[in-house]
Amino acid sequence: MARAATTSDAFNAVAEPRRRDILNYLAMQERSVSEIVDAMETEQPSVSKHLKVLKDVGLVKARREGRQMLYRVNAVAIRPLHEWTSTFERLWKHQLLRVKERAEAKNELQ
Amino acid sequence: MARAATTSDAFNAVAEPRRRDILNYLAMQERSVSEIVDAMETEQPSVSKHLKVLKDVGLVKARREGRQMLYRVNAVAIRPLHEWTSTFERLWKHQLLRVKERAEAKNELQ
DNA sequence: TTGACGTATTCCCATATAGGAATATATTGA
DNA sequence: TCAATATATTCCTATATGGGAATACGTCAA
Numbered sequence: 001m002a003r004a005a006t007t008s009d010a011f012n013a014v015a016e017p018r019r020r021d022i023l024n025y026l027a028m029q030e031r032s033v034s035e036i037v038d039a040m041e042t043e044q045p046s047v048s049k050h051l052k053v054l055k056d057v058g059l060v061k062a063r064r065e066g067r068q069m070l071y072r073v074n075a076v077a078i079r080p081l082h083e084w085t086s087t088f089e090r091l092w093k094h095q096l097l098r099v100k101e102r103a104e105a106k107n108e109l110q
Numbered sequence: 111m112a113r114a115a116t117t118s119d120a121f122n123a124v125a126e127p128r129r130r131d132i133l134n135y136l137a138m139q140e141r142s143v144s145e146i147v148d149a150m151e152t153e154q155p156s157v158s159k160h161l162k163v164l165k166d167v168g169l170v171k172a173r174r175e176g177r178q179m180l181y182r183v184n185a186v187a188i189r190p191l192h193e194w195t196s197t198f199e200r201l202w203k204h205q206l207l208r209v210k211e212r213a214e215a216k217n218e219l220q
Numbered sequence: 221t222t223g224a225c226g227t228a229t230t231c232c233c234a235t236a237t238a239g240g241a242a243t244a245t246a247t248t249g250a
Numbered sequence: 251t252c253a254a255t256a257t258a259t260t261c262c263t264a265t266a267t268g269g270g271a272a273t274a275c276g277t278c279a280a
Contacts, residue, residue: 001233001234001235001267001268001269001270002233002234002235002236002237002266002267002268002269003113003116003126003235003236003237003266003267003268004125004126004127004236004268005235005236005237006113006236006237006238011124011125011127011130012125014121015114015121015122015125016113016114016237016238017114017121018238020121020194023198024197027197027198027201032256032257033256033257033258034255034256034257042239043239043240043241044256044257044258045239045240045241045242045257045258045259046238046239046240047257048257048258048259049238049239049258049259050238051257051258052258052259064246064247066247066248066256067246067247067248067255067256067257068247068255068256068257069256069257069258073198073201074205075198075199075201075202075204075205076202076205076206078195078198078202079195079202081191081195082192082195082196082198082199084130085188085189085191085192085195086192087134087137088133088137088183088185088188088192089185089192091137091183091185092185092186092188092189094185095184095185095186096186111237111238111239111240111263111264111265112236112237112238112239112263112264112265112266112267113236113237113238113265113266113267114238114266115265115266115267116266116267116268126267126268128268142226142227143226143227143228144225144226144227152269153269153270153271154226154227154228155227155228155229155269155270155271155272156268156269156270157227158227158228158229159228159229159268159269160268161227161228162228162229174276174277176226176277176278177224177225177226177227177276177277177278178225178226178227178277179226179227179228
């Protein structure tokens with residue numbers, strides 16, 4: 001078996017750095033493909049392919065306006081990722097607290 | 111160019127569902143490889159390979175105890191994912207609010 | 221030292237990219 | 251209808267899987 005398709009879910013889709021770049025850019029506001037191409041350092045076909053992956057997993061929505069296609073983030077699709085990472089929040093806070101405690105204990109010895 | 115290596119960063123590492131399963135399981139407590147194998151429905155070599163990927167990107171730490179290797183989550187490595195998703199939180203809250211408003215407006219018409 | 225247990229690694233293969241190049245499709249204005 | 255603009259798709263290739271099977275490695279008990 002090979003690796004899961006990039007379109008299998010949002011986790012796979014955002015694994016690609018350029019797709020995260022696109023989402024970051026669209027977080028500001030809706031943009032046309034050519035605006036995205038100008039903002040990224042990527043060829044237009046490549047951007048269109050990334051947009052297709054993002055659209056397939058529901059991370060972006062698109063609408064046509066004349067000759068242009070305007071893409072926007074569908075933020076609720078990012079929520080599952082946020083919630084999954086949140087289940088570890090307690091753990092890293094605990095971890096960071098212990099680091100801090102060790103640092104303070106070390107200071108008191110001086 | 112092919113897809114980025116699963117070991118290139120935490121985003122790529124957690125794209126694989128089985129690796130998220132392993133992290134979820136380890137969130138409870140430190141576990142040996144055979145405990146993980148029993149908990150998952152996966153062959154031992156497969157689990158070991160997933161653990162290697164997780165270890166390479168720093169998502170887990172391991173220590174030997176006799177013949178066993180005990181793995182635990184390194185939660186701080188998940189934090190960057192949490193922070194990236196957080197940048198979209200404002201957007202999906204706004205989105206959900208509008209959904210709610212539309213539903214209420216619809217109710218008032220009845 | 222040897223055998224057994226627990227884990228890691230290697231080899232194999234089917235599969236899915238991501239980017240580059242070329243081309244197709246859709247829409248508009250003249 | 252035709253040319254120009256904006257985007258999408260197809261074809262190609264090098265590369266990196268994930269799982270199965272087999273095997274190697276590390277540690278302990280006798």
